Amino acid sequence: MTTLQDCRARDAADPLRPLRDLFVLPDGVTYLDGNSLGPLPRAAAARIAKAVEHEWGQGLIRSWNDAGWFAMPQRVGDRIGSWIGARAGEVVATDTTSANLYKVLSAALSIAAQDRPGHRVVLSERSNFPTDLYIAQALCAERDCELRLVEAEELPAALGDRVAVLLLTHVNYRTGAMHDMAALTRAAHEGGALAIWDLAHSAGAVPVDLHAAQADFAIGCGYKYLNGGPGCPAFLWVHPKHADRFSQPLAGWWGHAVPFEFTPEYRPAPGVARYLCGTQPVLSMVGLDCGLDALDASLPHGGMQALRAKSLALTDLFIGLVEQRCGDAGLRLVTPREHADRGSQVCLAREEGAYAIMQALIARGVIGDFRAPDILRFGFTPLYVGFEDTWNAVEHLRQVFESDEWRQARFQQRHAVT
Incomplete structure (x- = not known):
């Protein structure tokens, strides 16, 4: 006892x-x-205060260059990527989990429409986190696709029947049950589907290796196990083989190849940078950066x-x-x-x-x-x-x-x- x-x-x-x-x-x-x-994180208040008082207060607009604000989505994204099995330049910290899911699910459906025109089903778990299901419902209505919900144990058998995208949260928010990412991704690919993984309850909490699992897309949250603060930016990963195939639907200026050319026509940035949209929330990004410092402090201990x-x-x-x-x-x-x-x-x-x-x-x-x-x-x-x-x-x-x-x-x- x-x-x-x-x-x-x-x-x-x-x-x-x-x-x-x-x-x-x-x-x-x-x-x-x-x-x-x-x-x-104990260091966050002082670091955010510095960003407010010195970088914003004294540096003003110069801090987009001098303080490295402009590069923060990629720099912070790379730090997150090291915890989820991504490589340098594959992750951006940006927007919310819901907005990022809209981006990657839209891209995945575009790929499926081109590669497998008959596959028009988004398959997910009935108890998936509701925001993921709501985004999927909206996109399926927009794309004339079907959202099909099954129990967790029914997922393998449900793959292959016109399924275009398998959309799952790696760790279930209600139960704490964790899917076998590699096995389900492999089953999705064998059935002709792409796999999107929501890592909101995984990043910083459990081992994740997106490349080893051969996942196609991933999104996740910055304010849970990454300790980035309420409403801080989420993150987004796209497998390099998909990154340049389609532009995501929220084609804002930060996702442009050269935002400060100010051209009227949109030209997407190469790679995952095209999944950025509008101006980034710098102060929240600073909080997320501090949360990652605390997580990185575990590295010397294993x-x-x-x-x-x-x-x-x-x-x-x-x-x-x-x-x-x-x-x-x-x-x-x-x-x-x-x-x-x-x-x-x-x-x-x-x-x-x-x-x-x-x-x-x-x-x-x-x-x-x-x-x-x-x-x-x-x-x-x-x-x-x-x-x-x-x-x-x-x-x-x-x-x-x-x-x-x-x-x-x-x-x-x-x-x-x-």
Whole structure:
């Protein structure tokens, strides 16, 4: 039986433990929601202030050149690319995940229309993140294509039946289940389809190698495990064999081959740079750059291999402690136990009161989140979450049930963001 002393001993022996100090983490808070919004890197406030006061305040427009603002989408994109198996010059940090999906799905459908005219189906998982499905619905209506949704286990059998594009989120946002990217991409290609991967819950959390998996396109989020700050730029990757085939539909001036020629006719930039659109949000990009500094600080300690090992150890511990200490609370594990099938989160379902239970935990300083209709979701970011944190989270969960405090009226009121 695992004890609190066991958890403290594991923290003391953890080589990643010092990285916790790179983040602002309020006293009395156990933060298990970095899969939704990463915490503030300690260096970010000063770095953003410098960008505001010196680069913007003193440098003014000169800072597009002097401070390197203009090149930030590619420079920051390359930093992200090193964590997802991309090569230099293949990733740009830009726009939002939703906008980037619109770009790459449009390009993928254009390629399919040229190479396989009879393939007009976008295949996805029924429980894919809703924004991905909404974007796909809109594009399918625009292109007279079909969006077909199936359960995860039905995906391999559904490929090949006029499927043009397989669109999946690598780690499911509701369950934490992780797809086999290489196997499903291979199956998609064998059926004549292209594969687009949403890495929102993968980048910085689990090993990803886009080239090894032979993926076609990928998008992802900058403010979850990359700790870039609320609303910071997302990112986009295109396999080099596709990059110059089509222009994406949001043909803005930043995606022009030479933006400051100011020609009336659009001429797309070579490679992934054509997937840029309008002027980039510099201050948010600076925050993302700081988040990547914190992630890169893990490299001397083993990088992704060490982060993944600790993530699995934390999630194993959490699952075991919930079963050990909250076994009669009516909680059902929906996250896979198998390491190869699990991201960096643990999701528990409960038929009654899941939202209120999470609100009671948040009031106690244990911050996770709720996903409708019945999911309590806990994210484990090994850069700053420890083994004692995990013990404390389960202890508070146990107390919430034993005291019945989740039944209080104040915890029943729904907020706009859950």
